[in-house]
Amino acid sequence: DTESAGTVTVFAAASLTDAFTEIGDAFTVEHPDTTVVFNFSGSSALVTQIVEGAPADVFASADPSNMTKLTDADANATEPVVFTTNLAAIVVAPGNPTGITGVADLATDDLIVVQCAPEVPCGRYAAQVFENAGVSVSPKSLEENVKAVVTKVTLGEADAGIVYVTDVIAAGADAEAVEIPAAVNVVAEYPIAVTAGAPNPDAAGAFVDFVLSDRGQTILTSYGFVEP
Amino acid sequence: MTRARPRGRRVGLPVPVLVLACVAIVFFALPLVGLLWRTPWADAWTYLADDDVLTALRLSLVCSLWATALSLVFGVPLAWLLARVEFAGRGIVRALCTLSMVLPPVVGGVALFAALGRRGLVGEYLDRWFGITLPFTTAGVVVAQTFVAMPFLVITVESALRQLDTRFDDASRTLGATRWYTFRRVTLPAIRPALVAGAVLSWARALGEFGATITFAGNFPGTTQTMPLAVYLSLETNTDEAIVLALVLITISFAVLIGLRDHWFGRPDRLQGTATA
Amino acid sequence: MTRARPRGRRVGLPVPVLVLACVAIVFFALPLVGLLWRTPWADAWTYLADDDVLTALRLSLVCSLWATALSLVFGVPLAWLLARVEFAGRGIVRALCTLSMVLPPVVGGVALFAALGRRGLVGEYLDRWFGITLPFTTAGVVVAQTFVAMPFLVITVESALRQLDTRFDDASRTLGATRWYTFRRVTLPAIRPALVAGAVLSWARALGEFGATITFAGNFPGTTQTMPLAVYLSLETNTDEAIVLALVLITISFAVLIGLRDHWFGRPDRLQGTATA
Amino acid sequence: MTLTADIALTLGTLDLRVDIEVAPGELLALLGPNGAGKSTVLRCLAGLAPLREGSVVIDGEVVDDPAADVFVEPEHRQVGVVFQNYLLFDHMSVLENVAFGLRARRTPRADARRIAYDWLDRVGLAEYAGQRPRVLSGGQAQRAALARALATNPRLLLLDEPLAALDAGTRGAVRRDLRQHLATFDGMRVLVTHDPVDAYALADRVAILDAGRLVQVGTFAEVTAHPRSRYVADLVGVNLVSGVVADGALMTPGGATVVIADALPGPAFAVIRPTSITIDRHSPVGSSVRNTWPGVVADVDRLGDRVRVGIDGALPLTAEITVAALESLALRPGDNVVAAVKATDIECYPA
Amino acid sequence: MTLTADIALTLGTLDLRVDIEVAPGELLALLGPNGAGKSTVLRCLAGLAPLREGSVVIDGEVVDDPAADVFVEPEHRQVGVVFQNYLLFDHMSVLENVAFGLRARRTPRADARRIAYDWLDRVGLAEYAGQRPRVLSGGQAQRAALARALATNPRLLLLDEPLAALDAGTRGAVRRDLRQHLATFDGMRVLVTHDPVDAYALADRVAILDAGRLVQVGTFAEVTAHPRSRYVADLVGVNLVSGVVADGALMTPGGATVVIADALPGPAFAVIRPTSITIDRHSPVGSSVRNTWPGVVADVDRLGDRVRVGIDGALPLTAEITVAALESLALRPGDNVVAAVKATDIECYPA
Numbered sequence A: 001d002t003e004s005a006g007t008v009t010v011f012a013a014a015s016l017t018d019a020f021t022e023i024g025d026a027f028t029v030e031h032p033d034t035t036v037v038f039n040f041s042g043s044s045a046l047v048t049q050i051v052e053g054a055p056a057d058v059f060a061s062a063d064p065s066n067m068t069k070l071t072d073a074d075a076n077a078t079e080p081v082v083f084t085t086n087l088a089a090i091v092v093a094p095g096n097p098t099g100i101t102g103v104a105d106l107a108t109d110d111l112i113v114v115q116c117a118p119e120v121p122c123g124r125y126a127a128q129v130f131e132n133a134g135v136s137v138s139p140k141s142l143e144e145n146v147k148a149v150v151t152k153v154t155l156g157e158a159d160a161g162i163v164y165v166t167d168v169i170a171a172g173a174d175a176e177a178v179e180i181p182a183a184v185n186v187v188a189e190y191p192i193a194v195t196a197g198a199p200n201p202d203a204a205g206a207f208v209d210f211v212l213s214d215r216g217q218t219i220l221t222s223y224g225f226v227e228p
Numbered sequence B, C: 001m002t003r004a005r006p007r008g009r010r011v012g013l014p015v016p017v018l019v020l021a022c023v024a025i026v027f028f029a030l031p032l033v034g035l036l037w038r039t040p041w042a043d044a045w046t047y048l049a050d051d052d053v054l055t056a057l058r059l060s061l062v063c064s065l066w067a068t069a070l071s072l073v074f075g076v077p078l079a080w081l082l083a084r085v086e087f088a089g090r091g092i093v094r095a096l097c098t099l100s101m102v103l104p105p106v107v108g109g110v111a112l113f114a115a116l117g118r119r120g121l122v123g124e125y126l127d128r129w130f131g132i133t134l135p136f137t138t139a140g141v142v143v144a145q146t147f148v149a150m151p152f153l154v155i156t157v158e159s160a161l162r163q164l165d166t167r168f169d170d171a172s173r174t175l176g177a178t179r180w181y182t183f184r185r186v187t188l189p190a191i192r193p194a195l196v197a198g199a200v201l202s203w204a205r206a207l208g209e210f211g212a213t214i215t216f217a218g219n220f221p222g223t224t225q226t227m228p229l230a231v232y233l234s235l236e237t238n239t240d241e242a243i244v245l246a247l248v249l250i251t252i253s254f255a256v257l258i259g260l261r262d263h264w265f266g267r268p269d270r271l272q273g274t275a276t277a
Numbered sequence D, E: 001m002t003l004t005a006d007i008a009l010t011l012g013t014l015d016l017r018v019d020i021e022v023a024p025g026e027l028l029a030l031l032g033p034n035g036a037g038k039s040t041v042l043r044c045l046a047g048l049a050p051l052r053e054g055s056v057v058i059d060g061e062v063v064d065d066p067a068a069d070v071f072v073e074p075e076h077r078q079v080g081v082v083f084q085n086y087l088l089f090d091h092m093s094v095l096e097n098v099a100f101g102l103r104a105r106r107t108p109r110a111d112a113r114r115i116a117y118d119w120l121d122r123v124g125l126a127e128y129a130g131q132r133p134r135v136l137s138g139g140q141a142q143r144a145a146l147a148r149a150l151a152t153n154p155r156l157l158l159l160d161e162p163l164a165a166l167d168a169g170t171r172g173a174v175r176r177d178l179r180q181h182l183a184t185f186d187g188m189r190v191l192v193t194h195d196p197v198d199a200y201a202l203a204d205r206v207a208i209l210d211a212g213r214l215v216q217v218g219t220f221a222e223v224t225a226h227p228r229s230r231y232v233a234d235l236v237g238v239n240l241v242s243g244v245v246a247d248g249a250l251m252t253p254g255g256a257t258v259v260i261a262d263a264l265p266g267p268a269f270a271v272i273r274p275t276s277i278t279i280d281r282h283s284p285v286g287s288s289v290r291n292t293w294p295g296v297v298a299d300v301d302r303l304g305d306r307v308r309v310g311i312d313g314a315l316p317l318t319a320e321i322t323v324a325a326l327e328s329l330a331l332r333p334g335d336n337v338v339a340a341v342k343a344t345d346i347e348c349y350p351a
């Protein structure tokens, strides 16, 4: 555990909003001299900002490819570490009114299925899941992020979608998850790194350590993330 | 003699005003120059050759033109109502019109769902009785774009109507023209600058519309993926491609706006000195 | 006698127009009603009591008012230039102004980075020479909002200026008023409806601005997290909270717009019949 | 078939109560000072200002009657209006302006343009047919507006100072033209004018409007013979005195006494012609002149070989004297003088 | 110190070339038909229409001279203008309108309002001080515009038909007022008017403008005594014939011959007074009348006890006869008649 003080600015993927907010609170209990400031946004927007010189100390990405963009730009100070993972799941309306039991059930035109666009990680994962399961699904829409998929299902506009487990948990009573068997599922990795231009590298290191610590991992797990 | 200044230098505007205007121009020009500066010209062509891009472009143009047309058809009457009829709740109606400008983009889509979605207030019956579903269709894109674009038309046209001298309407009606004929032949031509400005604003807004569209209509190449969505998604993987695609959008709107010529924005700066009121 | 109709029923507009206007009103009202219908009224208060929400709200108001003020200060001169001075490239300047409307939101942010970012065209020197950095500051929010909001003001005011009879300017100048005094005391008051409309459009657009802000200024509570960003984040976890927050935005803009009263949008519908030109 | 209007309306400071009747083929001229409400009366007839009370009946058709809840829109009244400010549509050519009314009534385009062209020709604007109204001078615009109103063949024609902006040369010609066209026009016409010559040349009857009330109606000769308002007196160029007659003299509210040859007791008007007034430095002694009023010269106004002298006093008067008389008296504003008039030169009639 | 203007300008169909000079304290009236360019001349003097060629010099200061590249903005010319359409600012009260020029020149608010109020009072609009101009009637608005222009104490005052919209009653009073104020005003004044009475009553000199050219300049009497344009002839009410004199007769371009008592050979104008013309059904036989022109009655126009008869022919004429003569001849439009004038009744002067 490194000693830290001052302000640590954490750029984190929007899907980490709740978990990291709690981690931040817990972190400040342990490091009372440190203030944590978060900037939640899409991972790619965060990379853009960091590359443009944003005063970030820590970058927590929702997928390795955006972290790669950061390392490609030599904007990282530490090697990226996968700090947590997420599993894909099928999101359906509460009570599962359409009676979906697995990925194979999605391969029908009677259902409105939405998934992420191939450009964003969850879209690639969804495609991977379908490939693993050997089904061909024709989605009605290729959403720009996971939350859009969840929102469409919770609002009843879509019948099912491929999202992360954590998203379904965050949606609470508005949605329900249909698990995808481990055999066909994919694991989404979340890497974290201290940035090259970090104004407060000590505190940044302390924050990354805290995320990787048991305390941090416990909090992440409570939001449905899976320890790597 | 001291106050005389050479004619060549008569700019027509006070210097401080010119300075402010130039700052504004620079403010608008800089980001474009910045974008151009960042554009990877070498690869530009490869990004553009993509079929999906052309599809998205066509869809963007078609939908934004439809949205502009719908905005004109419904927005001009609404502006007329707001400008010329005194009724309780006029302020509320006007505020309603600006609603979609204030709504954060995604919420706009959520609101459209609540109204016109499968489970929406009206959408449910549209679906059940007429079999019309808007979400995830091209029509949905048009609806979303109209929703965000129409306010510009309404507000612009209303203010022009209020500025207009209604005595010309009087003159027209005594000549036997109904309110409707008067509106078409006297009022509308007189506010043409505002009409064009409003339509341009609406069209530009529709062309650039992103949030409500992706939420309400989704993103599917060929049916609902417009250029802004394509740009947004390519930003996820490749900023360079995104910049090139954005430049295409910019080029098109530039072409249209410059093509429109000054003429359409209003009467040419006429030399005054005549007497008609 | 057949063409006479009771005075009570004189609505003032042709029926088809009224119908179209009503459709437009319904179109705007439905999403709001839908939102209200979806709002979890029971939990609303808990969401609002959040400190971050209040901070975001205050920031939104402050920034959007600044953006409106800047739009007025720079946009009105630009509109004046566009409307009254004949110069080569006028069409290009006008097209430039609508640029930010066409840019997909995030690209707007990227463009601002390219211009004013720490490594941007001008931003680099702003930083090096004056120590000014705009990205990720409240000032950056204002810049982003101004960038997207000013076009509305410019276009609206320009069209009003073009519709204006310039002979009143002539009269003013023969009375010894400089161009500037004339502009302030004669031209501006005469286009007040358009000025107010343009300012309202700008303000509403700034208030709802999301894409360029989150990209260019980031999403830091207290300094750059405006309401739309807060709404965006709460959508990540809780659609209900997002709807409640959006309603706060809506309520505020409604309050302002209705508070503005008809009066500010233009002269009251005067009874005509007098002779001043 | 006639126009019968009984108008009651309040607009700002104007309280209008006017009762007029115009017979078919008749032309009524409305005269009155600025702000009397003349234009407003026309607006009521055209349907541009709904009545508060009263009624407007054109050719037997009730077109406005608040009590009976009837109101016919302006476009269905078949009333042509030539507005005080022309109000030509600036986005159309002059020809299209004139053709506008015909087009609005669904006349085929070619016919409408032909008829409009004829009208333009008649008012001498044929060469401006394709131009925008903004290039017309004031008078040209006025003529175009006239052509535009006449082209629709209205049953009632309202003219709000149609000749006011015309130049002296054109004025006579247009006035003649107008008269000729109006002669073949079997509708009713109401003309607002400031020019007594127009009223005299064009009108069958004259109505004098003052502060929203009709003060006199009749033929031009009747009205000018017995002015009943300051306005008419000014028009005719005479002094009008109102007061109460008792014992062969009229007492004015200002306290002056006007001795009169013969008059019935009661409220009355007296007319004193400026030429009947003689001016002296002192009261004439031993003269047969029965009326002498002291006063102060207010202004001296030369008009050709005549001089008009304004005299302030208990009875303000305007006298007309010759230049020779002026020179012999050497009058300057501020001088004390005595105005004298023979009782028999004063005309008096009941108010 | 004078105003010297040498104006050349083309605007649409108008090709303006005018040379005028106004002495200090002098009032020049510009008269001319509609569209002659009168308003445009005023715009050039005010600086609202820059010259193409020529120069404008006010009080020795060159304010416009394209050749020398000099142009003084209107606000620095100290030129007051009363516009043909009033152009009052509708968003200010009437008082603020009048105070506007003073405020623009930095007069303190209270002073400006006081002076403005005095001016309003002078034009009889004090009670409208707080109102918006839109409630003013046409004439009231015109008076307010007059007050607004005069309140700035200009060194050159331009009036574009300032009295055109005034009613007959006010007109005389405002004309008198105007004259009084103008008498105490040592600047130059240019007045555009259509009313010869205004020109006669107010102007020191008269300039007649036609189609962008000055056709006559001089005192009112000089100009009207020898009309050199159709416009002036109409104004005065006489027939003007232009042609070439040879052998004691004037040949018109239309082919008519006018026998003249005595005239120098060369281009000339002849004036034939309508009252000098006699009309007959047939050529008078054995008469001493040297001029007889056959023609067709074009129109018959009764004005009081006189009748104006328009005659079309090689020499179009207007004759004035009595009602009795009209009735004895029983003239109708289309009748063939012969117009006769004694050679000694025709005035002829070189063109």
Ligand SMILES: Nc1ncnc2c1ncn2[C@@H]1O[C@H](COP(=O)(O)OP(=O)(O)OP(=O)(O)O)[C@@H](O)[C@H]1O
Binding pocket: C270, C271, C272, C273, C274, C275, D011, D012, D013, D014, D032, D033, D034, D035, D036, D037, D038, D039, D040, D041, D084, E135, E136, E137, E138, E139, E140, E167
């Ligand atoms: N819409 C209105 N609001 C308030 N007052 C009005 C309105 N319209 C007319 N008035 C009042 O009515 C009066 C008469 O107006 P109107 O135009 O009828 O006069 P007018 O007799 O035509 O005068 P002029 O000869 O100068 O044209 C004005 O002085 C004004 O005070």
Ligand SMILES: Nc1ncnc2c1ncn2[C@@H]1O[C@H](COP(=O)(O)OP(=O)(O)OP(=O)(O)O)[C@@H](O)[C@H]1O
Binding pocket: B270, B271, B272, B273, B274, B275, D134, D135, D136, D137, D138, D139, D140, D167, E011, E012, E013, E014, E032, E033, E034, E035, E036, E037, E038, E039, E040, E041, E084
């Ligand atoms: N801006 C312009 N563009 C084109 N033509 C113009 C313009 N201004 C003036 N003209 C032309 O100049 C002519 C004269 O205009 P102007 O207003 O000076 O006439 P005017 O002598 O004042 O007539 P009036 O007595 O009717 O007011 C018009 O007939 C018009 O054809």
Ligand SMILES: [Mg+2]
Binding pocket: C275, D038, D039, D040, D084, D160, E137, E138
């Ligand atoms: Mg009037």
Ligand SMILES: [Mg+2]
Binding pocket: B275, D137, D138, E038, E039, E040, E084, E160
């Ligand atoms: Mg003119």
